[in-house]
Amino acid sequence: MHLEIKNVSKRYKGNVWGLRDFTLDLKPGILGFLGPNGAGKSTLMRILATITRPTDGVVTWNETDTIRHPDAIRQVLGYLPQDFGVYPNLSAIEFLEYIAAIKGLSAEDARRRINELLQLVNLGEASKRPLGGYSGGMRQRVGIAQALLNDPKLLIVDEPTAGLDPEERVRFRNLLSELSGERIVILSTHIVSDVEATATQIALINRGHLVAFGEPETISQIVAGRVWEWLIPSEQLTAAKQKHLISGSIRKSNGVLIRVVSDERPSPDATQATPTLEDAYLYAIAADRERADSPSHSGVAA
Numbered sequence: 001m002h003l004e005i006k007n008v009s010k011r012y013k014g015n016v017w018g019l020r021d022f023t024l025d026l027k028p029g030i031l032g033f034l035g036p037n038g039a040g041k042s043t044l045m046r047i048l049a050t051i052t053r054p055t056d057g058v059v060t061w062n063e064t065d066t067i068r069h070p071d072a073i074r075q076v077l078g079y080l081p082q083d084f085g086v087y088p089n090l091s092a093i094e095f096l097e098y099i100a101a102i103k104g105l106s107a108e109d110a111r112r113r114i115n116e117l118l119q120l121v122n123l124g125e126a127s128k129r130p131l132g133g134y135s136g137g138m139r140q141r142v143g144i145a146q147a148l149l150n151d152p153k154l155l156i157v158d159e160p161t162a163g164l165d166p167e168e169r170v171r172f173r174n175l176l177s178e179l180s181g182e183r184i185v186i187l188s189t190h191i192v193s194d195v196e197a198t199a200t201q202i203a204l205i206n207r208g209h210l211v212a213f214g215e216p217e218t219i220s221q222i223v224a225g226r227v228w229e230w231l232i233p234s235e236q237l238t239a240a241k242q243k244h245l246i247s248g249s250i251r252k253s254n255g256v257l258i259r260v261v262s263d264e265r266p267s268p269d270a271t272q273a274t275p276t277l278e279d280a281y282l283y284a285i286a287a288d289r290e291r292a293d294s295p296s297h298s299g300v301a302a
Contacts, residue, residue: 001028001062001153003048003184008057010043010208018043019054019208030180032195033188034281035205041188042082043208045158048186049079061154078152082159082188084143088132092123092142095131099146110149117145121175137168144175155179158188173197192278204281206288216277223275223283228260230270245286247279261286 003026010018019040033041046052048059050070058065064072086095093114100110118127121141126134131142140160147155157176161169169191176185177198189195195202195216202219204211212219227247232240233255240246240258244266248259259273260266261283 001182001184002026002060003154004058004060005044005048006058006060008044008047008054008059010040010047010052011055017208019047022057022208022210024203024210024213026184026186028180028182028184029200030176030185030187030198032199032202033186033205034190034192034195034202035211036190036285039190039205040208041190041205042158044205045079045081045156045186045188048073048154049077049081049156050074073154076150076153078147078150078155080140080143080147080155080157080160082162084139086131086134086139086142089130091130092118092127092134092145095142096146096149100149103150105149113149113151114145117148120148120178121145122171135168137164137171140164140168140172141175144172144179148179153183155183155185156188157186159190160187161189161191161194169194170197192281196277202277204284206285207292211284211288212280219284220275220277220280222280223261225272226261226263226283227273227275227279228262228266228270229257229273230260230267231255231257245282247276247282 005022005024008022009020012018022044033044035041043052047054050066050073053067059067061073066073090098096114097110100114105113118124121144123138123141126138131139134142144157161172164172173194176187179185187195187198199216201214202216203213204219212222231252237249237256245261246258247261250257259279260270261279
């Protein structure tokens with residue numbers, strides 16, 4: 001299995017670029033696309049799912065051009081879009097039977113697969129209840145079940161934990177980890193903890209282009225020697241936020257302990273700290289924004 005993205009760009013009306021010269025080579029595992037809202041993640045997901053055509057560039061699946069031959073990837077694709085919706089009056093079983101028919105599964109294969117998936121996503125006991133009464137997390141689990149109906153080799157999930165409570169988010173991340181196996185799983189999110197907990201590789205995206213790519217540990221090393229902890233009085237916190245890139249803060253009885261990401265020690269009292277993925281993410285995105293020197297690079301669609 002091999003998914004290759006070569007110099008892909010997407011331009012919208014008004015000369016707004018969703019992606020610019022995006023290149024990436026993917027193999028089995030969980031890839032986390034991490035970037036702020038509006039960075040271009042959803043644009044890329046729609047292109048990979050053959051819903052949107054790029055303005056320039058090529059996407060290939062096992063050396064086949066998916067722009068010219070979209071069925072080559074559609075046959076092995078499972079997709080959970082950001083705006084996944086359900087029919088509220090249908091039960092989970094009825095909804096999945098409907099999706100299975102659309103995907104061309106036989107009635108017998110669909111019945112067997114639906115039973116397996118409902119157990120996998122822990123919805124067996126709720127499978128006959130109307131979807132309108134499901135929680136956000138339960139609906140997302142139905143969403144992942146419909147994406148897995150055809151046992152896809154490429155699974156794309158776009159912002160799957162948005163709006164979920166912490167318990168549902170953890171459950172969903174664990175489910176994705178269990179599903180990786182011999183397939184390519186692409187998780188698009190702006191939540192650092194989601195990719196940190198699941199991804200084998202991470203791609204940082206901002207303003208429609210690739211900022212950094214590598215294993216989580218490699219990405220974290222971007223800020224090695226640049227993360228500092230510094231105890232300051234509470235009344236200085238606002239001024240510190242205006243002057244420094246702060247990745248976290250903890251209230252103490254004698255002040256506020258802040259994490260500052262900076263090339264230089266922010267104060268003689270600051271001590272070096274072990275870098276985290278969130279430190280690296282904030283630093284890389286901030287540095288990329290500083291490099292933005294043209295209005296034509298600033299407008300990026302979702």
